[in-house]
Amino acid sequence: MFFSVLLDDPVLFLRVVIIVILSVTLHELAHGFVAVTQGDDTPEKSGHLTLNPVVHMGWESIIFLCVAGIAWGQMPVNPSNFRIPKLSNILVSAAGPFLNLSLGLLFIGLMRIMADSSQELFSLEFFYLAARINLILFLFNLLPIPPLDGFHVLSEIIPGLKPLQNSPFGFFAMMVLFLLPGFGAGLAMIADVAIARLSGLPLM
Structure with missing residues (x-):
């Protein structure tokens, strides 16, 4: 269990928790802000623009x-309020993952800047x-x-896939996927290679 990391490496545990909470929160906010730009005020009315x-x-x-070590979030939206239903739904759905991509690229840029830093938490x-x-x-998303x-x-x-949304x-x-051996490691490997290529730093 991930909780055991707290005993073995409390700094790593704190880092992961902080990063995941920040990343999931901003992911959901991205969905909400784009939904508002597309004509849906549900995120604002529900108090989720926070x-x-x-x-x-x-x-x-x-x-x-x-x-x-697993987390999730949600952002209430009402697609019936979207100005251009198909395009708006695509934009709102893509906003979260691409926010994470933007954060990933931002942190890679900070890696290049902070390569010689020796700070304990933000190293x-x-x-x-x-x-x-x-x-x-x-x-993943x-x-x-x-x-x-x-x-x-x-x-x-492909609208024919929509019925699968509410199916098992x-x-x-x-x-x-979660039971598939190597699934998580495969995603991590792709991320590691991308970071090494973009940062110019060796794999960690």
């Missing part, structure tokens, strides 16, 4: 993050971990599996 992670994740997600290793987590979130953002984008392009397919597909 930096409070509890609003976006809930205590259950935060506790599960600390125990198992080169911290920015590497932040970039890695955000690139993994970007890759673009998978075309409900309820992930990638499925919402794909189902707008997504649950079973996610279970298979």
Whole structure:
């Protein structure tokens, strides 16, 4: 369990929790802000245009993050309010993953700047971990599996897939992915290679 990291490496535990909470919160905010630009005021009316992670994740997600290393969030939107339903839904769905991609690239840039830093919390290793987590979130959320953002984008392009949104397919597909040996390691490897290429620094 991820909680054991707290005993073995409390600094790493704190870093992961901080990065994931920040990344998930900003991911959900990106969905919300783009939804507002597309004519839906649901995020604003529901009080979700806030930096409070509890609003976006809930205590259950935060506790599960600390125990198992897995977290989730949500942003209420009403697609019926979108000005251009198909395009708006694609933009809103893609906003979250691409926010994580932007964060990943930002942290890679900070890695280049902070390469010689020796700070305990915000060191080169911290920015590497932040970039890695955000690139993994970007890759994972673009998978075309409900309820992930990638499925919402794909189902707008291929409307025949929409019935799968409320079917057990997504649950079973996610279970298979999490049980698949090497799935998480594969996403991490892609992120590591991307960071090394873009930062010019060796793999960590």
